[in-house]
Amino acid sequence: MRRGLFIAAVVLQALVLVGWSASLEWELASAVRIRLEVVQRDPRDLLRGDYVWLQYVIADIPLGTIAGGRPDYGDRVWVTLAPQDNVYALAAASRAPVAPGPGQRVIVGRVQTLSTTARGPEVHIVYGIERLYMPEGRGVLSRGGKFEAEIALAAGGRPFLTRVFVDGRPYP
Amino acid sequence: MAPSFTRRLRQETPSWVRDGVVTAQQAETILARYPESGRWFQRPIVVFSVLGGALVVLAVALLVAHNWHEIPRWAKLAGVLTFLLGAHAGGLVLRARGQGLMGEGLFVLGGGLFLVGIALLGQIYNLAGGESDAVLLWWALLLPAAYVLPSIALIALGWLGASVWFWMFVLDRMTWLGRDIYSNGSLGAVAFGAAGVLVWALGALHGDGEFRRARQLLEQLGLLTILVAMVPLGLLRQLGAWWSSGEATRWPVAVLVLLGLAAVAVGVASFRLPPDRPVVRAGPAAALLLVLLYLFAVTLQLIHRAAADVFRMLGWTNWAILLVVALALILYGARWDRSAWINWGVIWIGVDAVARYVELVGTMLQASALFAATGLFVIALGGALELLRRRVTARTMAPRGSA
Structure with a gap:
């Protein structure tokens, strides 16, 4: 009886991993691909290995542009993106789900920090796509050059980081 | 049997024989009934198997972290799942053969590999943020398996995961x-x-x-x-x-x-x-x-x-x-x-005393009075406990008819 329950519990663990992976594959397969401009990169995760840390231009949003008032830490924000010079750039942001206009896309992130900069009060949003895991020893990009990230956007606005481009060429 | 009990039994039986409570033969029979097994974690096999399991987990984690892009995603996941299921199956086999303590090491290995599997998915799909959610998934699915088995090493690992999760949850x-x-x-x-x-x-x-x-x-x-x-x-x-x-x-x-x-x-x-x-x-x-x-x-x-x-x-x-x-x-x-x-x-009393000493610097007379009062109280309490112990011992030693 107990042996059976234990086997069931372990099989459940395996099924969760397989099911999770399958759901991610499903979302990726149906996602549209866009490119975002990257302004910063950089370390090592003990479990997942070397990675490039990416910070997106659309991560820092002026507080005034967010419809629906001041968000709190951890709140979700729906960010509307519009094409601009081969990449997608910030068009609008809202605390509630929004329908994008023609050619626009919506990406969902969460508020990490609220700060005041020279440009006024800003909200820093994280999208869950800030790390690109690389083979060992290749987790540092050379400085200089133009960095862009290819993002697969699922229907609900959930983004997946698929690859990075340096001066238009895929890296690594 | 609790090790403290068997140890205490070995300390007490000579005085029982001396005082005529039991005969020497009866004392030996009692001692034979409760063999000294030592604390479970002092058994070398437990320490080495758990430590070995943990080291193999780290080895697999580093292997995953090396991140071969050439290996297909599904092959990586299948590899970790094979190790995970194999480790647990090995643990069950060892337990069935009466080598349960060695099996604990394999269960720890299996439990750790589940975390490696979660990390692998994070790596494959470049998932950033929500690290505490990943650890929550790990311990929440690990503990049920640990309790139904039951495996004390796996239970300890699960609660360790829960503690780490709580830290991450609070700091995020x-x-x-x-x-x-x-x-x-x-x-x-x-x-x-x-x-x-x-x-x-x-x-x-x-x-x-x-x-x-x-x-x-x-x-x-x-x-x-x-x-x-x-x-x-x-x-x-x-x-x-x-x-x-x-x-x-x-x-x-x-x-x-x-x-x-x-x-x-x-x-x-x-x-x-x-x-x-x-x-x-x-x-x-x-x-x-x-x-x-x-x-x-x-x-x-x-x-x-x-x-x-x-x-x-x-x-x-x-x-x-x-x-x-x-x-x-x-x-x-x-x-x-x-x-x-x-x-x-x-x-607790020791730490509290040190904390209060730090806190009360500046009002030394009050601190002195407080420490003196508390110290005397604790000494009196110790005396009372000793009296209580002697009374209980005397009652136990007294012949039944005299009570």
């Missing part, structure tokens, strides 16, 4: 609890204090049966956490304006929910304490409810940004509660033969 300002704590840093100590009480109660719920070791582990983890949280709260006034730092005075709902949860858990846990008179049995729960009440009071004062005098009073209350709970731990530990409680009670 994007979680519902972290958000409260970032609004006022002192609430972090309140949250840890409440979590400590909750862990102690969860430990007590394990009872004295099959999961006795899990109870011991969790009770001690809980007592350590409470102590670590209570000491800085007692020094709030000394830390200057730090206690009132933070941007908001809104209700920290998550912290209050955690306090409520801990109170309910303590209430339920009191029913799992050793059999005794109801009033006596309610004692440990009452002592820990006092801690929760204090934490609630601190939360209220932090919200209302109370005056420094209020925090001075709360500091004294903190001192008194630490002492009361420490004494309760010593008394109940002696009554129910739980030596870990006694040890923790003594540690």
Whole structure:
């Protein structure tokens, strides 16, 4: 009886991993691909290995542009993106789900920090796509050059980081 | 059989024979009935198998972290799953062959590989953020497997994961609890204090049966956490304006929910304490409810940004509660033969004394009076305990007819 329950519990663990992976594959397969401009990169995760840390231009949003008032830490924000010079750039942001206009896309992130900069009060949003895991020893990009990230956007606005481009060429 | 019991038996039986309570032959029969097995974690096979399992987990984790892009995603996942299922299957086989202690190492390996599998998915799909969610998934699915088996090593690993998760959850300002704590840093100590009480109660719920070791582990983890949280709260006034730092005075709902949860858990846990008179049995729960009440009071004062005098009073209350709970731990530990409680009670008193010494520098006469009064009280308590012990021993030694 107990042996059976234990086997069931372990099989459940395996099924969760397989099911999770399958759901991610499903979302990726149906996602549209866009490119975002990257302004910063950089370390090592003990479990997942070397990675490039990416910070997106659309991560820092002026507080005034967010419809629906001041968000709190951890709140979700729906960010509307519009094409601009081969990449997608910030068009609008809202605390509630929004329908994008023609050619626009919506990406969902969460508020990490609220700060005041020279440009006024800003909200820093994280999208869950800030790390690109690389083979060992290749987790540092050379400085200089133009960095862009290819993002697969699922229907609900959930983004997946698929690859990075340096001066238009895929890296690594 | 508890190692302390068998050890005690070996110490006591010579005096039983000397006093004519049992014959030498009877003493040998009794000793043969309870062979000395030593503490489970002192057995080399347990230490080496668990350590070996942990090292293999680290090896696989580093292998995954090396990150071969050439290997297809599904092949990587299938590889980790094969190791995971193989480790657990090996553990079951060893257990069935009567080599359960060696099997523990394989179960630890399997449990660790589940975390590696979660990390692998994060790597494959470049998932960033929500690290605490990944650890939550790990321990929440690991513990049911650990308890149905049951495997003490896997249970310990699961609760270790839960502790790590709680840290990550509190430190992440994007979680519902972290958000409260970032609004006022002192609430972090309140949250840890409440979590400590909750862990102690969860430990007590394990009872004295099959999961006795899990109870011991969790009770001690809980007592350590409470102590670590209570000491800085007692020094709030000394830390200057730090206690009132933070941007908001809104209700920290998550912290209050955690306090409520801990109170309910303590209430339920009191029913799992050793059999005794109801009033006596309610004692440990009452002592820990006092801690929760204090934490609630601190939360209220932090919200209302109370005056420094209020925090001075709360500091004294903190001192008194630490002492009361420490004494309760010593008394109940002696009554129910739980030596870990006694040890923790003594540690609590020691730490409390050092904290108060630091706190009271500047008002040395008051501090001197306080230390003298407490010291005399503790000495008197020690004397009373010794008298009680002698009386119980005399009653046990006396012939039945003379009572």
